[in-house]
Amino acid sequence: MKKTNEELLYIELIHFTRGARRYLHGEGPHPEGPAFPCGPGCPPGRPPRRPHGHRSPVLARERILTLLLEHETRQDDAAEAAGPADERAAAEKAETVGAGLRQKQLTEEMRINASTMSEFIGHLEPDGFIERNIDPSDKRATLITLTEKGRARACELQDERKVKLDQLFSPLTEDEQKELFRLLNKLQRRSED
Numbered sequence: 001m002k003k004t005n006e007e008l009l010y011i012e013l014i015h016f017t018r019g020a021r022r023y024l025h026g027e028g029p030h031p032e033g034p035a036f037p038c039g040p041g042c043p044p045g046r047p048p049r050r051p052h053g054h055r056s057p058v059l060a061r062e063r064i065l066t067l068l069l070e071h072e073t074r075q076d077d078a079a080e081a082a083g084p085a086d087e088r089a090a091a092e093k094a095e096t097v098g099a100g101l102r103q104k105q106l107t108e109e110m111r112i113n114a115s116t117m118s119e120f121i122g123h124l125e126p127d128g129f130i131e132r133n134i135d136p137s138d139k140r141a142t143l144i145t146l147t148e149k150g151r152a153r154a155c156e157l158q159d160e161r162k163v164k165l166d167q168l169f170s171p172l173t174e175d176e177q178k179e180l181f182r183l184l185n186k187l188q189r190r191s192e193d
Helices: 005-024 057-082 087-096 103-110 114-124 148-168 174-192
Strands: 130-135 138-146
Touching (some): 057 103, 057 130, 103 114, 103 138, 114 130
């Protein structure tokens, strides 16, 4: 049975997404090299797809570092935009800047269970990338913060990702990138209805 245009487009989106994810994390071919892997019935010249598995622990731990860095950046930007009204307000802002994220927030953001998050945190802390502290506003909660070493690694990861994204989308002009973004947003809104 012949596939419809919609089915073919969906399959290509899946293959592109998987291939792009592997490429961004250093696991797959360069986008200018062989075409991204696909499944049975691949067009000539495409290698067969590798088995699809779960996110690797190393990639998840790297994602935790970048999430913490993004949180710090948002806090710093918010503190600068607010501007201290008086010394007391400035002191309160200084306490919250760099306060980190609760482990529960990281778990929700990563869409993983709490025990898996604890395992990832358990690897990052002894390696000196993060610190765990009791949340002063809720003694039952744990705040995760970056160390200097963790912040440096998170910055490296962001730089590496930017370079790879630039390479990945380099075949498209700026207008084509905007159009692709618009079309994907349109499909996303439809899928949420």
